[in-house]
Amino acid sequence: MLDAQVRQVIERLNELVPPTLLLILKKNGKDGTLHPLESQVQELLSLLVGELMASLSKPSTGDLFEDLFFKNKPYDFAGVGEQALSGGVKVWLDRFYLTAGEYRPVITVTELSEELFDVQVSLEDLAHPNDLPIELSAVLQQKQYEKQRYKLLQSLSLLSSFINGLDNYINSETRVPIRFDITGFSPFLLTVLPAVKLLDVKVLLPKSLQHLLKPKATVRLKTKSDHQGYIRLDELLLFDWQVAIGDTFVSPEAFRKLLSNAGGLIRFKENYLYVNEEEMVRLQKAIENGKELTAYELLQAALAEEYQGAPVCLTDDVRELIKELSSNEAIPLPATLNATLRPYQQRGFSWMYRNSRIGFGSIIADDMGLGKTLQVITLLLKYKEEKAIDVKHKALIVVPTLSSHIFHGPARDIHQFEADVMLTTYGVLRSDHELLKKQKWQIMVIDEAQNIKNHDTNQSKAIKSIPSNLRIAISGTPVENRLTEFWSIMDYVNKGYLGNIKSFKENFSDPIQVFNDEAAVTRFRKITSPFMMRRMKSDKSIISDLPDKVEQNQFALLTQQQAALYEKTMQAVMAEIEGIEGADGQSLFKRQGLVLQMILALKQICNHPTNFLKNGHFDASLSGKTVLLFELLDSILEAGEKVLLFTQFKEMGDLLQRFITDRYGECPMFYHGGCSVQERQQMVDRFQHNRADKIFLLSLKAAGTGLNLTAAAHVIHYDLWWNPAVENQATDRAYRIGQQKNVMVHRFITKNTFEEKIDEMIQQKKHLAEMTVATGENWLGKLSNKELRELFS
Numbered sequence: 001m002l003d004a005q006v007r008q009v010i011e012r013l014n015e016l017v018p019p020t021l022l023l024i025l026k027k028n029g030k031d032g033t034l035h036p037l038e039s040q041v042q043e044l045l046s047l048l049v050g051e052l053m054a055s056l057s058k059p060s061t062g063d064l065f066e067d068l069f070f071k072n073k074p075y076d077f078a079g080v081g082e083q084a085l086s087g088g089v090k091v092w093l094d095r096f097y098l099t100a101g102e103y104r105p106v107i108t109v110t111e112l113s114e115e116l117f118d119v120q121v122s123l124e125d126l127a128h129p130n131d132l133p134i135e136l137s138a139v140l141q142q143k144q145y146e147k148q149r150y151k152l153l154q155s156l157s158l159l160s161s162f163i164n165g166l167d168n169y170i171n172s173e174t175r176v177p178i179r180f181d182i183t184g185f186s187p188f189l190l191t192v193l194p195a196v197k198l199l200d201v202k203v204l205l206p207k208s209l210q211h212l213l214k215p216k217a218t219v220r221l222k223t224k225s226d227h228q229g230y231i232r233l234d235e236l237l238l239f240d241w242q243v244a245i246g247d248t249f250v251s252p253e254a255f256r257k258l259l260s261n262a263g264g265l266i267r268f269k270e271n272y273l274y275v276n277e278e279e280m281v282r283l284q285k286a287i288e289n290g291k292e293l294t295a296y297e298l299l300q301a302a303l304a305e306e307y308q309g310a311p312v313c314l315t316d317d318v319r320e321l322i323k324e325l326s327s328n329e330a331i332p333l334p335a336t337l338n339a340t341l342r343p344y345q346q347r348g349f350s351w352m353y354r355n356s357r358i359g360f361g362s363i364i365a366d367d368m369g370l371g372k373t374l375q376v377i378t379l380l381l382k383y384k385e386e387k388a389i390d391v392k393h394k395a396l397i398v399v400p401t402l403s404s405h406i407f408h409g410p411a412r413d414i415h416q417f418e419a420d421v422m423l424t425t426y427g428v429l430r431s432d433h434e435l436l437k438k439q440k441w442q443i444m445v446i447d448e449a450q451n452i453k454n455h456d457t458n459q460s461k462a463i464k465s466i467p468s469n470l471r472i473a474i475s476g477t478p479v480e481n482r483l484t485e486f487w488s489i490m491d492y493v494n495k496g497y498l499g500n501i502k503s504f505k506e507n508f509s510d511p512i513q514v515f516n517d518e519a520a521v522t523r524f525r526k527i528t529s530p531f532m533m534r535r536m537k538s539d540k541s542i543i544s545d546l547p548d549k550v551e552q553n554q555f556a557l558l559t560q561q562q563a564a565l566y567e568k569t570m571q572a573v574m575a576e577i578e579g580i581e582g583a584d585g586q587s588l589f590k591r592q593g594l595v596l597q598m599i600l601a602l603k604q605i606c607n608h609p610t611n612f613l614k615n616g617h618f619d620a621s622l623s624g625k626t627v628l629l630f631e632l633l634d635s636i637l638e639a640g641e642k643v644l645l646f647t648q649f650k651e652m653g654d655l656l657q658r659f660i661t662d663r664y665g666e667c668p669m670f671y672h673g674g675c676s677v678q679e680r681q682q683m684v685d686r687f688q689h690n691r692a693d694k695i696f697l698l699s700l701k702a703a704g705t706g707l708n709l710t711a712a713a714h715v716i717h718y719d720l721w722w723n724p725a726v727e728n729q730a731t732d733r734a735y736r737i738g739q740q741k742n743v744m745v746h747r748f749i750t751k752n753t754f755e756e757k758i759d760e761m762i763q764q765k766k767h768l769a770e771m772t773v774a775t776g777e778n779w780l781g782k783l784s785n786k787e788l789r790e791l792f793s
Contacts, residue, residue, distance in 0.1 A: 212271070395420060574598075607652050644709055715743060
């Protein structure tokens with residue numbers, strides 16, 4: 001076991017596996033030998049690695065040693081003269097077991113000068129690893145080491161094939177030093193020492209050699225000297241090429257001069273720099289043929305303080321600009337504002353305003369209920385006050401739906417539009433974008449910006465085609481399923497800032513979501529944080545007077561009828577899925593469709609058999625979830641509290657409305673997509689102000705956004721939407737500014753079904769700190785047949 005990490009893993013395995021893990025049978029297949037546990041683990045790993053190597057290697061050429069080492073083929077060396085071969089193999093392998101005894105070699109490098117290095121060899125007593133190494137001269141001369149001397153010297157002699165001069169060093173009892181000039185020391189440092197480290201030889205280096213510096217092409221950023229007043233920040237930056245050596249920056253000319261009289265290893269300040277010829281050519285090409293960086297690339301480099309993995313040199317004036325960008329200095333509120341802003345809302349308005357004055361749009365992504373709309377309205381009023389919005393330069397606001405409209409409906413006429421602000425919907429803009437493109441827009445605001453999360457849809461393209469001097473995006477969930485959704489929103493707000501979609505996937509999306517690359521996450525946050533603000537209600541430093549929200553999973557059991565129907569449906573659809581053998585696009589599409597169909601069916605069965613069968617059996621006791629619901633509602637109503645009850649199925653909402661009416665004698669309101677705008681508003685008003693309306697049924701899709709329902713102290717998710725962002729939006733109809741009570745959130749999950757298993761998987765996927773990367777259901781269609789059976793059964 002040469003590698004310390006491998007040794008640790010095997011030691012851990014020794015603790016975990018049973019003592020009778022491996023029984024080695026004799027050829028007769030009857031008598032067996034039980035080796036010590038450590039040997040059992042090593043023998044099993046040897047078998048595994050041998051089989052793995054054999055499966056990966058090319059077909060045998062008949063070479064004996066190739067078959068032994070790479071084909072996992074045993075050989076008994078029983079032929080005439082073959083015993084010497086086995087001895088030779090052993091001698092060759094012995095060098096890999098230098099530290100198998102009581103001592104291990106220690107190689108110490110001493111820096112005599114910038115051009116001269118000494119190498120000493122000593123021994124470490126493995127029984128006393130904290131003691132100083134034993135000098136080799138002591139081992140050679142002192143009587144106490146007489147018994148071990150031969151074995152130790154035999155072991156050290158195996159190192160002589162790696163270290164030139166070691167034989168003379170040993171024979172002279174260390175009086176003839178192992179000494180290198182800087183030219184000879186470079187290959188020793190870069191080739192020999194890494195090799196002996198793999199053999200578990202301990203290597204001690206002076207501080208100057210512990211971290212070799214690698215030069216990297218980078219940029220120095222500075223500002224234009226003649227800028228005045230407000231100007232786009234990205235247009236202020238200039239750059240020239242530099243070479244980064246550690247935390248020091250030198251010009252290309254100075255770097256070439258540094259290398260002109262040296263090669264390989266070079267002393268640089270307190271450390272050493274290493275450049276081989278190939279790296280030097282690559283570095284020169286990067287500088288001499290370097291592309292002209294775009295304004296956005298320069299800004300990203302300034303914010304991240306790095307360029308392609310190398311640190312960036314920032315002049316003092318650039319640092320001052322970046323400091324101004326992140327300033328918390330309050331901007332005076334517009335005099336016409338008829339509202340009182342909380343401190344965090346004033347900071348949000350000031351942040352958007354400062355961004356706008358240096359030419360950048362903003363994504364305001366505060367948690368639901370923190371007043372994003374009010375902050376944007378304040379910005380519009382400020383622009384109006386400064387006459388940035390006027391008859392010629394207007395504001396366009398795009399929202400998902402309208403309760404009152406300006407540019408909406410069949411009679412809309414842009415020529416009659418004389419106000420400062422136009423309010424329209426995504427649907428209207430998609431239809432009339434060519435007409436709206438002709439208007440001069442000073443500011444364009446899109447609400448619920450996740451409506452453009454898919455960058456290649458006609459709606460997203462239409463939104464981005466409208467010219468505007470400033471763009472603002474409002475979204476409580478800037479990322480729902482994947483990081484490319486954030487790219488689409490940022491591409492609307494500050495077009496081109498994150499590059500094209502291909503480069504964004506290469507630089508951020510894949511490294512973060514596929515490989516959990518923390519460095520990519522850090523860089524992503526650095527370059528996006530100036531243009532995206534996200535505050536959470538759970539942060540007491542943001543809003544201290546909001547009560548607590550408590551979430552809990554509540555588990556229902558399938559009734560006998562549900563369990564039978566669940567199993568029958570699952571087996572029937574799985575048989576269809578497993579019957580699809582083709583791997584072409586059509587077969588995969590059909591398979592994914594069947595998986596999603598099964599999810600829908602099993603969700604409905606978990607809700608209530610009638611939700612799936614649609615057979616008119618209105619018996620609440622047929623569903624474990626409905627029984628659980630009644631238990632919870634009984635206690636809520638007894639306490640005189642109000643509750644929001646969400647379901648994603650209109651049919652299930654109808655069933656629940658009927659069940660609740662039968663049990664409590666009062667028909668709850670049901671807010672769904674079939675209700676008119678007037679009916680919806682009446683229901684909201686009744687729930688908020690009428691003490692008799694305790695239970696409010698809501699469709700998740702219809703009521704997930706835009707409603708203020710702070711009269712509720714409880715939120716029940718009867719069936720879960722497998723997207724935490726959507727679920728949180730629904731919860732925050734109650735948990736928002738104005739809420740005076742603690743909010744209890746009850747998530748219904750059917751025990752021992754796919755609901756429980758998928759919820760566990762979703763929770764594990766919440767790995768991007770500070771970001772809401774949720775998961776929908778389409779990914780389930782790509783699971784293997786085995787994974788599907790494990791998930792649903």
